[in-house]
Amino acid sequence: MSNVWICELLSLVTLLVSYNVFVCECQDPEALPKEAEDCNGVFISYDLLDRRKEFPRVKNVTAQSWAFNATAKVLNTGKDVVKSWKLFIGFQHHEILVSASGGIPFETGDFPASVENGTTLVGSSLPDLESSINTAHDLSQIQALIQIAGTQFGVRPPGIPMPKSIKLENDGYKCPHPSVRKSSMFACCKSDPNYKSKLLKTKFLPRQKGDLTITYDILQAYDNNYNVEVTMENHNPLSRLDRWNLTFEWTRGEFIYSIKGAFTREMDSSKCIYGIAGQYYKDMDFTKVTNCQKNPIISDLPPEKYNDTEIGKIPFCCRNGSLYSIIMDPSLSISKFQMQVFKSPPDLDKKSLFPPARWKIMGVLNSDYTCGPPLKVEPSQFPEPRGLEATVFAISTWQIVCNISKPKQRKTRCCVTFSAYYNDSVVPCNTCACGCDNDDGYYDGKKNHRCDPNAKAMLLPSEALLVPYDNRTLKTIAWAKLKHFRVPKKLPCGDNCGVSINWHIVSDYKGGWSARITLFNWKSFQFKDWFTALQFKKGASRGFEKVYSFNGSFLSKINNTIFMQGVLGYGTNYLIGQDNDTNPKIPGKQQSVISFTKKFTPEMKIAKGDGFPSKVIFNGEECSIPTQFPMQSGNRHDVYLVQEILPLVLVFTMNQILF
Ligand SMILES: *[C@@H]1O[C@H](CO)[C@@H](O)[C@H](O)[C@H]1NC(C)=O
Ligand SMILES: *[C@@H]1O[C@H](CO)[C@@H](O)[C@H](O)[C@H]1NC(C)=O
Ligand SMILES: *[C@@H]1O[C@H](CO)[C@@H](O)[C@H](O)[C@H]1NC(C)=O
Ligand SMILES: *[C@@H]1O[C@H](CO)[C@@H](O)[C@H](O)[C@H]1NC(C)=O
Ligand SMILES: *[C@@H]1O[C@H](CO)[C@@H](O)[C@H](O)[C@H]1NC(C)=O
Ligand SMILES: *[C@@H]1O[C@H](CO)[C@@H](O)[C@H](O)[C@H]1NC(C)=O
Ligand SMILES: *[C@@H]1O[C@H](CO)[C@@H](O)[C@H](O)[C@H]1NC(C)=O
Ligand SMILES: *[C@@H]1O[C@H](CO)[C@@H](O)[C@H](O)[C@H]1NC(C)=O
Ligand SMILES: *[C@@H]1O[C@H](CO)[C@@H](O)[C@H](O)[C@H]1NC(C)=O
Ligand SMILES: *[C@@H]1O[C@H](CO)[C@@H](O)[C@H](O)[C@H]1NC(C)=O
Ligand SMILES: *[C@@H]1O[C@H](CO)[C@@H](O)[C@H](O)[C@H]1NC(C)=O
Ligand SMILES: *[C@@H]1O[C@H](CO)[C@@H](O)[C@H](O)[C@H]1NC(C)=O
Numbered sequence: 001m002s003n004v005w006i007c008e009l010l011s012l013v014t015l016l017v018s019y020n021v022f023v024c025e026c027q028d029p030e031a032l033p034k035e036a037e038d039c040n041g042v043f044i045s046y047d048l049l050d051r052r053k054e055f056p057r058v059k060n061v062t063a064q065s066w067a068f069n070a071t072a073k074v075l076n077t078g079k080d081v082v083k084s085w086k087l088f089i090g091f092q093h094h095e096i097l098v099s100a101s102g103g104i105p106f107e108t109g110d111f112p113a114s115v116e117n118g119t120t121l122v123g124s125s126l127p128d129l130e131s132s133i134n135t136a137h138d139l140s141q142i143q144a145l146i147q148i149a150g151t152q153f154g155v156r157p158p159g160i161p162m163p164k165s166i167k168l169e170n171d172g173y174k175c176p177h178p179s180v181r182k183s184s185m186f187a188c189c190k191s192d193p194n195y196k197s198k199l200l201k202t203k204f205l206p207r208q209k210g211d212l213t214i215t216y217d218i219l220q221a222y223d224n225n226y227n228v229e230v231t232m233e234n235h236n237p238l239s240r241l242d243r244w245n246l247t248f249e250w251t252r253g254e255f256i257y258s259i260k261g262a263f264t265r266e267m268d269s270s271k272c273i274y275g276i277a278g279q280y281y282k283d284m285d286f287t288k289v290t291n292c293q294k295n296p297i298i299s300d301l302p303p304e305k306y307n308d309t310e311i312g313k314i315p316f317c318c319r320n321g322s323l324y325s326i327i328m329d330p331s332l333s334i335s336k337f338q339m340q341v342f343k344s345p346p347d348l349d350k351k352s353l354f355p356p357a358r359w360k361i362m363g364v365l366n367s368d369y370t371c372g373p374p375l376k377v378e379p380s381q382f383p384e385p386r387g388l389e390a391t392v393f394a395i396s397t398w399q400i401v402c403n404i405s406k407p408k409q410r411k412t413r414c415c416v417t418f419s420a421y422y423n424d425s426v427v428p429c430n431t432c433a434c435g436c437d438n439d440d441g442y443y444d445g446k447k448n449h450r451c452d453p454n455a456k457a458m459l460l461p462s463e464a465l466l467v468p469y470d471n472r473t474l475k476t477i478a479w480a481k482l483k484h485f486r487v488p489k490k491l492p493c494g495d496n497c498g499v500s501i502n503w504h505i506v507s508d509y510k511g512g513w514s515a516r517i518t519l520f521n522w523k524s525f526q527f528k529d530w531f532t533a534l535q536f537k538k539g540a541s542r543g544f545e546k547v548y549s550f551n552g553s554f555l556s557k558i559n560n561t562i563f564m565q566g567v568l569g570y571g572t573n574y575l576i577g578q579d580n581d582t583n584p585k586i587p588g589k590q591q592s593v594i595s596f597t598k599k600f601t602p603e604m605k606i607a608k609g610d611g612f613p614s615k616v617i618f619n620g621e622e623c624s625i626p627t628q629f630p631m632q633s634g635n636r637h638d639v640y641l642v643q644e645i646l647p648l649v650l651v652f653t654m655n656q657i658l659f
Contacts, residue, residue, distance in 0.1 A: 035179070036075055039188035042082055042129075042173060043075040046089060046166050048183040054151060062154040068095075068161070072103065072121065074168065075143040076129035078191060082170065083128050084205055084375055085144060090118040090164035093152040102126070103146035104357055104373040112151075120169055121146055122373050124357040125251050171195060204378040210401035211236040212323070212369060214246075216355045217380045217394035223349055224281075225257065225342045226395075231316075232361065234323040234333040237558055238533045239404060239620035241363035243321040244335070246298045248356040253277060253344030256291040261314030261337035262298050264291040276344045289342075295358075300335060314338055321363065325620075327553070327563055328531060355398040365413050365498060366620045370405040374398035411435035414623035415497040416616050417465060420505035422607060423630035425459035425483065429495035433624035440493045442473045455492035457626075459485060465502055468522065469494030471584040498523040499575075499618050501532065505630075508606040512543065512597040515611060517564070519575055519618070521588035527575040527619065530590075531565040535615040542600040549592035566590060607632035 036043040050069040058064050072089060076082045086106065094116045097105060103121035105113055113119075123129075123144050130141040155161040160183050167175040167187065172195030178187035207213075213233050220227040234240060245265075253276050256264060272278050272292035300321035305312045312318055316336040324332040343352065355374040362368065379397045384390040415429035436453045443449075464475045473491065480487045502518040517534075521527060534541065541562050544554040549572050552564040566573030576588035596611075604610040609629040616623045 032075070033184075033186060035186055035188065036077060039075075039077045041078045041188055041190040042085075042168050042170075043073070043077050043186065043188050044087060044166055044168055044175070044178075045073045045075075045184060045186035046163060046178075047071050047073075047185075048160060048162060051152075051161070061156045065151050065153050066155075066161070068148075068150060068152050070148045072146040072148060072166070073143060074129065074146075076131055077142075077188075079131050079133055080191065081128060081131055081134070084170070085123055085127070085129055086169040087121045087144075087146075088118060088165075088167050088169050089115075089121065090166065091115050091152075092118075092164045093154055093161045096151045097148065098151065099147075099149045101147045102144060103148075106372055115150075118163070122375070124373065125354060127376060205375050207377050207399055208372075208375070208401045209235070210372075211239060211404045212241075212361065212402040214359060214361070214371070214400040214402065215377075215380060216374060216398040216400065218353055218396045219338075219394060221350045221353060221395050225340060226353060227338060227340050229314075229336060229338045229394075232323060232335045234326065236404065236620075237325050237327045237555070237563075238561065238617050239367055240325050240328075240531070241321065241323040241361065241366050242619065244300060244323060244361055244363045245321075247295055247360045249295050249358040250356050252347055252354050254341050254354075254356070255289060256296060257288070257340040257342050258290055259298070259337060259339045260311055261317030262300050263311065264293075265297040265299060266291060266293055268292065277342065280345055281342070298337070300337075322529075323363075324529065325531060325563075327555070328529065328565055353396050355400075359400045359402070361402055367404040367622075368406070369402040371400050371402035374400050412624050413497060413621050414499040414501065414616075414618045415495045416613070416623050416625050417500060417502045418504075418612055418626050418628075418630055419462060419502060420607070420611075420630040420632075421507065422505075422632045424462070425479070425630065426462050426465055426502070427626045427628055427630055428457045428460050428465075429497060429500055430624050430626060431455060431457045431492040431495070433495040434497035436493045436496060440496070442470070442491055442494075444473050444477070444491075449490065451493035452488065452490040453493045455488050455490065457492050457495075458487075459483070465500075465518075465520070466587070467584045468587075469496075495624070497624070499527075499623075501616055501618065501623060503534075503612060503616075505606055505611050506593060508611070510598070512545070512595065513606055513611055514593055514595045516591065516593045518589060518591040521575045522578050524577045524580065526577045526588065529565065529573050530575045530619055531563065532619075533564070533617040534562045534613040535559050536610075536612075537614045538604065538610050539601055540596065540604055540610055543596040543598055545595045545597055547592050547594045550590075552594065562594070564592070 033045065048068060048070045052067045054065040054067050072087060074085050074087050096112045097115050097119065098112050100121060102124065104124045105115060106120040106122050126144045129144060132142050135141045152161055162180060162183070162185055166178050166185055168189040172192055173189045174192050175187050175189035178185045212235065215231045217229045217231065218226050219229055255272050255277055267290055269286040269289035269292050272289055273286050275292070277292070278286070301312060301318040302320050303318050306318040307313065314336055316334045319332065319335065322332065323335055326333045347354065357373060359371040361371065375398060377397050377399045379394040382392045384392055411434050413434055415433035417426055417428050419426040432453045441448050441450045458476050458480060460472065460476055461479045464472045476491070477487055499522065500520045504516045506514045506516050519532065539560060541554065541560045544562050547564055549570055550564045551567045552562060555561045555563055572590055575590050578588060579586040598604060612629055614625065616625060
């Protein structure tokens with residue numbers, strides 16, 4: 001009792017002495033709070049430990065940032081095991097988490113992570129909380145302790161910036177509104193008797209859906225090591241990965257003894273020799289150990305290694321890191337590899353199995369993914385390896401769900417241009433569609449100029465699409481003069497995209513219309529087995545009939561998307577790289593005409609924009625779309641002309657024409 005009193009006095013004194021610091025560390029972290037003693041269920045708490053003013057110091061109290069320290073606890077005080085605990089902390093002062101040991105924020109990416117609307121933490125090293133009864137009251141198994149550090153904004157001392165609320169989010173538990181006492185917040189969550197039967201039946205969390213899932217299947221477990229198979233599956237039909245890199249964090253001193261079907265980017269065992277592993281595995285020959293990094297980077301093997309008995313021979317391995325869309329080939333939308341993982345004390349028994357945390361996967365020129373924490377799910381089933389009609393279960397399985405995230409700071413890597421038969425100007429890619437550098441510029445035939453990253457892109461003559469931005473300047477200015485467009489003092493910057501896609505309306509007649517798509521590769525490397533996907537407003541794609549040089553399909557279930565890929569037989573499955581040896585450089589190119597009927601959309605108006613895609617995806621990456629369409633002037637002469645030609649003949653002829 002006197003302890004508490006001293007603590008309160010101390011914190012008051014500290015507050016009075018300094019407005020910048022407030023400390024209350026009198027509580028023994030090992031001691032259970034009194035309220036926990038009376039809780040039959042799950043006791044949750046949040047304690048703010050410490051807060052200090054950060055730089056910059058500002059006069060505006062609301063804008064001042066503070067570094068804070070807090071601990072959160074989840075203590076199982078009931079008689080049932082709590083599977084995969086999930087603690088929600090309702091932050092409300094624009095908190096940014098910088099670290100959280102013992103817990104992983106669900107659905108947020110890397111630190112620092114904004115958690116201004118609250119966050120759900122799940123266990124990393126202790127995902128399940130045992131009961132006191134099963135463990136003879138071993139606190140280390142029945143309590144998860146999460147140490148949080150971060151930044152928060154505002155709240156003038158002596159105000160104490162607490163979260164709005166905390167609660168246990170596991171199904172079958174009900175939490176009252178938490179009680180707050182100074183810098184502590186706590187609640188006793190009780191299991192809901194109505195959920196009881198359900199709780200007992202479902203031992204595992206259901207598998208989740210997501211753009212890409214990773215399963216961590218433990219196939220064999222020994223006291224000090226285990227064999228695991230890691231499977232990555234791409235479920236999003238419009239996304240893909242090329243040359244993936246996978247990384248995660250070992251949280252319990254594990255290391256990779258060997259790996260098959262993939263390789264670690266670093267092969268170095270020195271970190272083991274000087275670490276805990278080196279002390280424990282005194283007799284191990286560490287020269288045979290593959291990797292001892294806490295955060296290894298793993299990549300797929302090249303196809304040549306598939307038959308290598310030492311490192312290959314894993315089904316679905318060795319494709320240079322490609323994870324294709326399920327539409328292209330379901331068997332190429334899965335990647336697998338296996339590892340032998342050695343554990344460190346105190347986890348030296350068969351049952352102590354923990355998956356690594358903080359998974360991340362990335363590819364070249366693909367979307368960005370954010371992965372959630374590993375969640376224990378029902379063990380995977382495999383066919384019996386000798387062909388018997390039996391099922392083999394993994395010993396333990398965890399699932400990691402990765403969803404595509406759109407980071408605000410990163411620009412896309414591809415862009416779209418629009419053109420049409422009725423207008424001889426091309427609407428180019430947006431200025432800086434794929435980002436700009438401060439020193440971007442152009443040469444106007446006399447001298448170099450800085451370009452304007454904020455100016456609107458200027459309309460181009462169609463032949464300008466074939467040359468790099470650096471060689472377009474004179475053409476652009478001449479075109480503007482000819483067409484009486486305004487020429488700004490400082491010309492807009494280029495798009496800087498690796499791939500650009502031109503959508504050209506070829507014809508528009510009573511019963512249908514056609515367009516030509518051209519893909520340009522401005523990078524020096526080629527894209528093998530590329531794909532592109534187009535979506536239209538107002539259902540224009542429902543009239544999709546045929547793509548002539550590519551393999552196209554209409555996906556009514558996926559937002560009426562038109563999906564196109566190159567065809568091996570026509571040689572259109574390669575989008576070759578830019579040719580460096582010419583002046584000006586020539587981009588790699590692929591082109592096809594696409595025909596549509598107006599049966600379902602008789603009222604569509606091409607020149608009003610109905611024939612232009614609203615979303616274009618190249619190899620999983622969403623491309624930047626122009627903000628205007630080619631307009632049609634009052635004179636509609638060309639349209640009548642087109643109507644008189646047999647549309648199909650036109651389509652075939654246009655197929656042969658490259659601008
Ligand atoms: C103080 O900062 C907050 C948050 O940045 C802002 O919304 C508010 O307008 C600022 N107040 C003044 C008086 O500048
Ligand atoms: C948080 O706690 C750690 C260790 O207890 C300490 O070193 C650090 O200064 C604290 N940070 C803040 C912002 O109080
Ligand atoms: C928090 O919620 C607000 C309003 O819904 C939203 O604008 C903001 O982006 C959210 N912040 C985060 C980090 O998700
Ligand atoms: C691997 O071996 C199989 C069967 O011998 C063969 O068909 C295949 O082409 C080989 N693959 C490579 C990459 O060598
Ligand atoms: C595999 O990737 C490397 C670059 O990482 C590339 O040079 C090689 O051509 C690729 N091989 C195949 C078969 O795609
Ligand atoms: C994968 O990692 C290697 C080595 O760190 C790096 O060179 C490569 O660019 C990475 N690839 C991707 C797609 O991030
Ligand atoms: C990923 O998205 C799915 C819905 O598509 C959602 O159910 C799941 O919770 C998300 N997972 C993460 C880790 O964001
Ligand atoms: C195109 O631009 C590049 C880079 O500025 C320059 O080196 C080259 O000479 C130009 N080519 C022509 C034909 O103007
Ligand atoms: C083209 O030039 C780039 C650098 O400007 C170089 O990295 C690339 O290898 C070259 N590609 C070819 C096909 O020559
Ligand atoms: C065209 O794509 C479909 C799947 O979208 C595939 O089944 C078919 O084999 C492909 N055809 C060719 C010629 O590549
Ligand atoms: C389909 O459209 C909806 C609404 O615009 C969007 O939320 C969803 O992500 C889209 N699906 C795909 C596969 O693009
Ligand atoms: C062509 O389209 C552009 C962009 O919409 C427009 O500014 C221009 O006036 C059009 N030209 C003609 C001749 O209609």
